[in-house]
Amino acid sequence: MLTQSDHLQAKRVELILQQLEELPTLPAVAARVLQVAADADGTVDEIVSLISSDVALTARILQLVHRADLGAGADAITLQRAVVLLGFEAVRNAVLAVSVFETFAGSNSHPTQFSREEFWKHSVAVACCAELLAEAIQTADGRDAGFSPSEAFVCGLLHDLGKVALDAILPKSSARVVEAVDLLRSNIADVERMVIGLDHMVVGKRLAERWELPQIIRETIWLHGQLPEALPASVKYPRMINVVTLADLTVREQHLGYSGNWTFTLNRKRLIEAIGLTQQSVDDANSKLMDRVGSRARALQLGQASTQELYQQALMRANQELGRVSSQLAAKNKRLVVRAQFFDVMSAFQGELRPDASPQNVLRAIGQTAVGVLGVTCIGAFSLTPGQGFAEVLLFDESGDIFESSLVDCPRPPTGGESGDGPVLHAGNELDWLLSAISPRLVGDQRFWICLNAEETCVGGVVWGAATGESQRLGTQTQELSAIAGGWALALRTAQIRDESRAIAEQLAEANRRLQSAQSEILHSKMMTSIGEMAAGAAHEMNNPLAVISGRSQLLSGQLTDPKHKAMAHLIYDQSHRLSEIITELMDFAKPVPPRPEETDVADLISRALHDAKQHTDPADRTIELTMGDVPPVMVDPKQVAAAMTEVMDNALSATDASSGHITIHAAFDPYSSRVAVTISDNGCGMDEGTLKRAFDPFFSSKPAGRRRGLGLPKALRWVESSGGSMRIESRPDQGTRTLILLPAAASAAGQSGEVSRKTAT
Amino acid sequence: MKSVFTTGEAAEICKVSQQTIIRCFDSGRLRGFRVPGSRFRRIPRDALIAFMKDNGIPPDALDSGKLKILVVDDDPEIVELFVDVLERDGRFEVKTANTGYDAGILTQEFGPDLIILDYMLPDINGNVVCQTIRKNPNFEHMKIVIVSGVVNQDEINDLLKSGPDDFVKKPFNIEKLIERIGEMLAT
Incomplete structure (x- = not known):
C-alpha cells in the first residue's frame, strides 16, 4: 500500500525527471558521431567528416587523442590517422567526453556550494584513474578486459553525470544536499533521496538514456558506488562498474577535485579482488594518476593546473578536511562528555527507583538528580496526580536532602506550554499556587521550572530559583534536559498510576468488607425472618396439641379425687400453657412488632416498668432507690421500652438477695448526644465474662434451672434499639450488674437545649 | 329459649x-309470619307447639330445649x-364438622345456636366461613366463636374483622370457655 506521502513523492520525482527534457542536448555532431560509431556499417570517412565539421571539437579531439596516443608524434597526427590508429571507439569516446563536458561546463551560474570546476576535476581524476586501472587490467590479463581504457575514461568522466544534471535542474536543493552531506557526513545518495526524492544515479541514468549513451556508460552512471556483491545479475558490465567505483574511491581518498561527497566507506580490497587486480598493480596505476590527471585536465581546458599544483591543492584540501573532521570530533566529544554526565544522572535516578516506588519515592529521586543536573542550591519537586486537586511538594538542599515536605492545594493544574523552546520555563502565573507556598525558600530573584508532562498533562515539576538568564545557562543542555524531564515524568506518572490503582484496590477491599458485613447482616435478618415465619407456623401447629393436652388435663383433674393426682394433672395443664407462651415469645422475638415511638415521660416509663417487675418478683426486703435528674421526654415506643426496662429490673431482682439486695435506678440527660441515660444497678451475683459476652444471645442462660428462658435481655435490646436507643451491660461476679439504657430525647427537647445555647452565646 | x-x-x-x-304454613294450618320485606317464613314457638299438638307429634325435640352447638x-x-367437654355439661346438643364445606351444610341443616370455629381449615379458612354466615340474615342470631x-x-x-362474637386462643381453659359460651347464648 502506498501512503499519501508516497504518492506525492512519486509525483515529485516524475516532475524532476520531466525537467531533464529541458537540459541542453548533446551537440549535434557528438550525437551523430555516436550513431555512426555504433553502426557497423559506419566508415572512417564518415566519422572524420563529421568531426571535422566542428573545428573546435576537432582541435580538442586531436589534443586528447594526442595525449592518449602511445608514442605517436604530436604533429604527425591527423583526424583521419587518429581514427585509423585508435579505432572508432576511442574517437567516439573522445567526442563524447568533450561534448558532455562542454554541455555543462559553462552553465554554472548559481552561487551554490557546488563548484563545477571542482566537480569536473573530480570527474577527470576518476576518468584517468579508471583508464589507468583498465590499462593495468589489459597488462595483467594480456587479453581484452571487455572494454578499452578509453571506454573506462569516458565512464569515469561521466559517472556522476546525475549530479550536474540535478544541480542544473534543482540548484537550491542540490546545495542543501551538499550542505547536509557535509554536516551529517553521510552518503550523498541517501541525502538526495531524503531531500529531493531521488538520487543522482537515477537522474544520471535517465539523462544517459535520453542522450542515447552506450549501455556501458548508462550502467556505470546508474550503479557505480555499489558493492560488487550488490550489483544486479542482469548487469552487463559489472567489471566496468567496479573499476569506476574503485577509481572514485581512490580519487576521493586523494582529495582530487570535489563532487559534494568525500565519504566513501566501501571495502577496497573486495573491489580489487572483484576487478581481478592485485594491490600492487592498483598501486602502480595510482602512482601515475597525478600526471595523467594533469595532462587530461589541460586537454579539457580545466584550468592550467600543473601536476604540482594539483598535488598542492589536493594536499591543502586533505588538510582542510582533516582539520574539519578533528574539530567536529572535538565538538562531538564535548557533547558526548555532557551526555555521559546526563546518562550517569539518569542511571543514578533509575537506580533510585524500586518497581513499586510511590510518588514520594520518585519525587525524592527526582529532587536528588535535579540538584546535580541543574547545579542549583535549592530545589522543589512536586507531584500532581491528575484530578487530585493538591500537590505533594518536597524541598531539597544542595546535597539532595529533603528539608521540607508539604501538601499544597492546586486549584488549576499548570499546562507548562508556550513559554519557550526548551524544557526550562519561566515560572509564571500558573505556578502561583505553588510559589506562594515555597518561594521564600528558593534562592535568586527569578523562578524557573521544568514541567513534567505525561499524556499531555502536567503530572509534576521541578522548581528552582536563579538569576535571569537561566534558560540561556542551561540552553546547551536542552536535549538532555528534555530527555531527563521525560524520564522523570514517566517515572512519576507510573508511580502515580500505581498509587491510584493501589488506592482503588484498597477502596475495593474496604467496599468488599462492608459488603460482606452488610451481607452477613442481611443473612442474619433473613435468618431471623425465616425463624419468625417458621415460629408462626410452628406456633399454630403446636398450639393444637397443646390445646388437647391442656383440655384433657383439665378434664382429668376434674375427675381425679386424690389431691396429689389432681395436682399432677393441673401441672400438666400449666406446663402446656407455659410452652405455648414460649412459642409466642419466640415468634415475637423473631418477628418483632414495629415500634410506635411517641413523646414519653421517662419517669412514667420507669415506674411502669418497676411496677411490672414487682409483679413478677416480690421485692421483699430489697431496697430500690430511684433518682431522677432534669430529664426531657424521650421519643420511644413506650410499651416496648417499658417492657425492656422490666426485663432488666426482673434480672436485677432475681440476681439480688431478698434481704440485702439493693437496686438503684437513675435517669440523667446528656445534652451533647441529646440522649437520656437510664442506669439500673444492683449489688447482686453479677456475671462472669463468658456470661456477659452472651448476655444478649437468645436462649442463653447461665442458670441451669429455675431461670426462665433466655429471651429476656435479647428482647430488651431489640426493643431499645428499634426505638433508636442503645443498651450496655457491665458486670462482675459477686459485685453486681450495671445496665445502661440510652434513649433518644424528643426533638422538642433538642430544640430547647439549642435555644439555651443560643441565649448563652448572645 | 328459642x-x-x-x-327448616x-x-x-x-x-x-x-x-x-x-x-x-302456606295453607294456614301452621300459623306464622313472613319476615318483613322478604319471603322468609317464621314460626313462633307457641304456634309450633299448637301445630305439633294438633298433629300428634311428640314434643321431645322441642322440649329438650338443648342449645345446639356446631x-x-x-x-x-x-x-x-x-364434644366431651360440651356433652359433659349436658346443656348442649353437639354436631361436628371437619371442613369448611361440611360446616356450611351443617349450618343450614342443623341450625346451631353457636359455632365453635377453627381458623385453619383444610378447604375454606374459618374467617371466610364466618363471613359467609354473617351475610345470611337467616343466621343472624347464630353466635360464632373462633x-x-x-x-x-x-x-x-x-x-376479628370477619365478624365473630369472640376469639379464643388455643390452648384454652375449658371451664372459662364453657362459662363464656353460656354467657353468649343467654343473650
Whole structure:
C-alpha cells in the first residue's frame, strides 16, 4: 500500500525527471558521431567528416587523442590517422567526453556550494584513474578486459553525470544536499533521496538514456558506488562498474577535485579482488594518476593546473578536511562528555527507583538528580496526580536532602506550554499556587521550572530559583534536559498510576468488607425472618396439641379425687400453657412488632416498668432507690421500652438477695448526644465474662434451672434499639450488674437545649 | 329459649320434611309470619307447639330445649375434646364438622345456636366461613366463636374483622370457655 506521502513523492520525482527534457542536448555532431560509431556499417570517412565539421571539437579531439596516443608524434597526427590508429571507439569516446563536458561546463551560474570546476576535476581524476586501472587490467590479463581504457575514461568522466544534471535542474536543493552531506557526513545518495526524492544515479541514468549513451556508460552512471556483491545479475558490465567505483574511491581518498561527497566507506580490497587486480598493480596505476590527471585536465581546458599544483591543492584540501573532521570530533566529544554526565544522572535516578516506588519515592529521586543536573542550591519537586486537586511538594538542599515536605492545594493544574523552546520555563502565573507556598525558600530573584508532562498533562515539576538568564545557562543542555524531564515524568506518572490503582484496590477491599458485613447482616435478618415465619407456623401447629393436652388435663383433674393426682394433672395443664407462651415469645422475638415511638415521660416509663417487675418478683426486703435528674421526654415506643426496662429490673431482682439486695435506678440527660441515660444497678451475683459476652444471645442462660428462658435481655435490646436507643451491660461476679439504657430525647427537647445555647452565646 | 323458628328448624323438630312445613304454613294450618320485606317464613314457638299438638307429634325435640352447638375443626382430637367437654355439661346438643364445606351444610341443616370455629381449615379458612354466615340474615342470631392457635396479633386482628362474637386462643381453659359460651347464648 502506498501512503499519501508516497504518492506525492512519486509525483515529485516524475516532475524532476520531466525537467531533464529541458537540459541542453548533446551537440549535434557528438550525437551523430555516436550513431555512426555504433553502426557497423559506419566508415572512417564518415566519422572524420563529421568531426571535422566542428573545428573546435576537432582541435580538442586531436589534443586528447594526442595525449592518449602511445608514442605517436604530436604533429604527425591527423583526424583521419587518429581514427585509423585508435579505432572508432576511442574517437567516439573522445567526442563524447568533450561534448558532455562542454554541455555543462559553462552553465554554472548559481552561487551554490557546488563548484563545477571542482566537480569536473573530480570527474577527470576518476576518468584517468579508471583508464589507468583498465590499462593495468589489459597488462595483467594480456587479453581484452571487455572494454578499452578509453571506454573506462569516458565512464569515469561521466559517472556522476546525475549530479550536474540535478544541480542544473534543482540548484537550491542540490546545495542543501551538499550542505547536509557535509554536516551529517553521510552518503550523498541517501541525502538526495531524503531531500529531493531521488538520487543522482537515477537522474544520471535517465539523462544517459535520453542522450542515447552506450549501455556501458548508462550502467556505470546508474550503479557505480555499489558493492560488487550488490550489483544486479542482469548487469552487463559489472567489471566496468567496479573499476569506476574503485577509481572514485581512490580519487576521493586523494582529495582530487570535489563532487559534494568525500565519504566513501566501501571495502577496497573486495573491489580489487572483484576487478581481478592485485594491490600492487592498483598501486602502480595510482602512482601515475597525478600526471595523467594533469595532462587530461589541460586537454579539457580545466584550468592550467600543473601536476604540482594539483598535488598542492589536493594536499591543502586533505588538510582542510582533516582539520574539519578533528574539530567536529572535538565538538562531538564535548557533547558526548555532557551526555555521559546526563546518562550517569539518569542511571543514578533509575537506580533510585524500586518497581513499586510511590510518588514520594520518585519525587525524592527526582529532587536528588535535579540538584546535580541543574547545579542549583535549592530545589522543589512536586507531584500532581491528575484530578487530585493538591500537590505533594518536597524541598531539597544542595546535597539532595529533603528539608521540607508539604501538601499544597492546586486549584488549576499548570499546562507548562508556550513559554519557550526548551524544557526550562519561566515560572509564571500558573505556578502561583505553588510559589506562594515555597518561594521564600528558593534562592535568586527569578523562578524557573521544568514541567513534567505525561499524556499531555502536567503530572509534576521541578522548581528552582536563579538569576535571569537561566534558560540561556542551561540552553546547551536542552536535549538532555528534555530527555531527563521525560524520564522523570514517566517515572512519576507510573508511580502515580500505581498509587491510584493501589488506592482503588484498597477502596475495593474496604467496599468488599462492608459488603460482606452488610451481607452477613442481611443473612442474619433473613435468618431471623425465616425463624419468625417458621415460629408462626410452628406456633399454630403446636398450639393444637397443646390445646388437647391442656383440655384433657383439665378434664382429668376434674375427675381425679386424690389431691396429689389432681395436682399432677393441673401441672400438666400449666406446663402446656407455659410452652405455648414460649412459642409466642419466640415468634415475637423473631418477628418483632414495629415500634410506635411517641413523646414519653421517662419517669412514667420507669415506674411502669418497676411496677411490672414487682409483679413478677416480690421485692421483699430489697431496697430500690430511684433518682431522677432534669430529664426531657424521650421519643420511644413506650410499651416496648417499658417492657425492656422490666426485663432488666426482673434480672436485677432475681440476681439480688431478698434481704440485702439493693437496686438503684437513675435517669440523667446528656445534652451533647441529646440522649437520656437510664442506669439500673444492683449489688447482686453479677456475671462472669463468658456470661456477659452472651448476655444478649437468645436462649442463653447461665442458670441451669429455675431461670426462665433466655429471651429476656435479647428482647430488651431489640426493643431499645428499634426505638433508636442503645443498651450496655457491665458486670462482675459477686459485685453486681450495671445496665445502661440510652434513649433518644424528643426533638422538642433538642430544640430547647439549642435555644439555651443560643441565649448563652448572645 | 328459642322463641321463633325457621321452616327448616320446625321440620327438624317435627321430624317432617321442610316442604311439608312450608305447605302447612302456606295453607294456614301452621300459623306464622313472613319476615318483613322478604319471603322468609317464621314460626313462633307457641304456634309450633299448637301445630305439633294438633298433629300428634311428640314434643321431645322441642322440649329438650338443648342449645345446639356446631364444632368445626380439622383436628379430631380437638373435636373430641370439645364434644366431651360440651356433652359433659349436658346443656348442649353437639354436631361436628371437619371442613369448611361440611360446616356450611351443617349450618343450614342443623341450625346451631353457636359455632365453635377453627381458623385453619383444610378447604375454606374459618374467617371466610364466618363471613359467609354473617351475610345470611337467616343466621343472624347464630353466635360464632373462633378458636385458633394463631399467635400473630395482626392475624388475630384480621380474624376479628370477619365478624365473630369472640376469639379464643388455643390452648384454652375449658371451664372459662364453657362459662363464656353460656354467657353468649343467654343473650
